[in-house]
Amino acid sequence: MKRVAIAGAGIGGLSAAARLAKRGYLVDVYEKNSVAGGKATERLVTTPAGRFRWDCGPSLLTMPHLLEELFAFCDERLEDHLTLHRIDTSCRYHWTDGTVIDENSSFWNLPPVRHYLDYARGLYELSAPAFLERAPRDWWKAFNADLLTHLKHLPKFMNLQSMAELNRSFFEDPHLCQIFDRFATYNGSSPFRTLSTFAIIPYVEAEFGAWYPEGGIARIPDALVNLARRQGVRFHFNHEVTDLDDLEADVRLCNGDIITAHQKWLPESVAGHDMLNHDLACSGWIMLLGLKKRFPRLEHHNILFSDHYRQEFDDIFSRRRLPAEPTIYIASTSKHPKSTDAPEGCENWFVMVNAPAVAPLERKGYEQVVFDRLRAFGVTLAPDDILHQESFSAEEFATRHNAWKGSLYGWASHSIATALFRPPMQHPHHQDLYFTGGTTHPGGGIPLVLLSGKIASDMIASDVPPL
Ligand SMILES: Cc1cc2nc3c(=O)[nH]c(=O)nc-3n(C[C@H](O)[C@H](O)[C@H](O)COP(=O)(O)OP(=O)(O)OC[C@H]3O[C@@H](n4cnc5c(N)ncnc54)[C@H](O)[C@@H]3O)c2cc1C
Structure with a gap:
């Protein structure tokens, strides 16, 4: 059997791992963190009022048929492992x-x-x-x-x-x-x-449509890890790959950030320099709030728009600072009737503002900017309403997920070249080294990284057959 070593257990890596094992490869996944899922991570906190849960990365799922197709490829049924609900108001x-x-x-x-x-x-x-x-x-x-x-x-x-x-x-x-x-x-x-x-x-x-997986988005990587294990994939958690050349296998597949890979994990690569010549996609400033109050005017997913939208993007991409007047995204899974993510009478808010990919990012006092902006929409939070509050930004994405400068998707799509051509999925000089995930082809977001894992598995199967 041919061996495949995968660096990273993000959704793209998991999609590829399950498919490759199903095809007959012996697959090992090396993940730097103690859990799989990469950016699709969650946070649990117990307060005096009870337990809160937040998805800390993606909050909205679309194209669920791509998950169905992955399970079907492995001769299984998605609905036996994950319950998805369509959301009327996305x-x-x-x-x-x-x-x-x-x-x-x-x-x-x-x-x-x-x-x-x-x-x-x-x-x-x-x-x-x-x-x-x-x-x-x-x-x-x-x-x-x-x-x-x-x-x-x-x-x-x-x-x-x-x-x-x-x-x-x-x-x-x-x-x-x-x-x-x-x-x-x-x-x-x-x-x-x-x-x-x-x-x-x-x-x-x-x-x-927009979909909500029962139990939260983090149940998607859980289901994918179990699927991959049933196909025979072996997971090695708390194992950071520092040099892709150290992976002993017939084929190496990197699911970590492709820019970081070219800068750090391929010391002899010449291709890395081109990687830095493009705008980086934005990062995020995130605040998790556990609130002792309910807000009926808000839906499961909300956008509270800036009055000066162009200026917001100038702040992010030209001035490279947090927007002076941000557009605020609030997702509260506790609004879903099937959710148990907040205690009775409470809400779990995932608050996100688009931020420049600059790690570390100067963000002192930004919570107050966001609270002041919420007040402009009539959303007032008194200190007593807040049972839990924490915030993080580009630095967290850089350190926890090895995202280059904390960018969530690698290159921004700001030129014809970067809009139509993502960084290639196969290394130009190391033919046995492939890439998958949101920083390579076809792009970021859960559906596209599921496809990226599928494409990587197809390329490997065509170049290096399993037996
Ligand atoms: C705040 C936020 C909001 C988002 N919102 C949405 C949304 O609503 N809907 C949507 O569809 N998408 C959304 N996305 C995008 C989506 O989460 C990502 O595109 C997708 O999850 C990325 O998957 P990936 O396969 O590229 O892997 P990643 O999630 O990037 O995971 C890569 C994995 O590789 C590991 N790794 C990295 N380097 C190494 C190494 N050297 N050795 C071993 N392991 C390593 C990391 O620890 C990580 O587990 C959001 C992302 C974020 C961060």
Whole structure:
């Protein structure tokens, strides 16, 4: 049997591990932390009022069929291991002018929104088979009669408008523009700098819905570790790989941050220098709050928008500081009827502000900036309401997950090159070294890293058959 050594048990690494073991490889996963899941981690805290739980990374799942497909590949059924609930309102958007918009089926059916989604569907139908679901080296294999019918959408990929410009060509209402601008942050980019092709992101959310796994997002890596173990994968926790050349195997697969890998774990690599010549995707400033109060005006997922959105992205990407007037994301899983993440009468808030990838990041006193901003929306938190409060930022992502400068997705998609070509999944000089995860192809976010693991497994199976 051929041996595969995987550095990192993030969702991409786990997706690849289960598939490779199923294909007949002997797979060892080396993970620097004591648990799997990487950025999809959770936090549990017991207060005098009871136990709180927070997902500390991803909070929203879409494209659940990719999880189903992974389990089916291993001859199992996802529903035997994970219960997923579709959320009717995937996000509630708030503005200081009092406007509140719920992202639900009525929203997606508004005529201008439908028109936008029709445009974006073409982008998805062409890019999914040719780009998202396969290695760039194999793009030509996507050609078939079905794909030919979608080639008419190719000019949309030549549209060099920014996402913000595209949105303004579809919507007159500034609130709608801001909602659709915000999807650029799903891959850590600025809507004013990223290409209009990323209109795919809202299309995916509209088409495949927003989902909540019972018990929290952290149950996804739990289910994947168990799946991988049943396929024979061996896990080695608390084992940090400091030199990828030390991994003794026929094939090495790195699920850690690809920029960090080229800078630190491949000392003789020459490819590393190119890695640093691009904008980094943003990091996050996170605050976990355990609250002794309920907030009926808030939904499970909420965005409280900045009044000065462009300035916010200038702060992050040009001035490289925390936004003076942030857009605030609040996710509270305790709002879900199936949740036990907060004691009775309490809420667990995961508060996130987009932050520059600069580790360590100067963030002294930023909690107060956020509390003041919440007050502008009529959300007031008295000290007595707070049972638990902690915050962390780029430094935590850098130290805990080895994310380069704390960037959540490696490169931002701010140029044609970085929007269309992610760092390659196979090392140009070390042919037995592959990469998978959110910093390589096809990109970040749970669905794309599940695909990344699948693509890595396909590449390895084609280059180095298991027996
Ligand atoms: C705050 C936040 C919010 C997010 N929100 C969403 C969301 O709502 N929806 C969504 O779909 N996605 C979201 N994402 C993105 C999503 O979480 C990631 O893209 C995805 O989980 C990354 O998976 P990955 O396979 O790249 O691995 P990672 O999660 O990056 O994990 C890599 C693993 O490798 C390990 N490792 C690193 N270096 C080494 C080494 N040298 N040796 C051994 N092990 C090593 C790390 O410890 C880690 O466990 C969010 C991310 C964050 C941080």
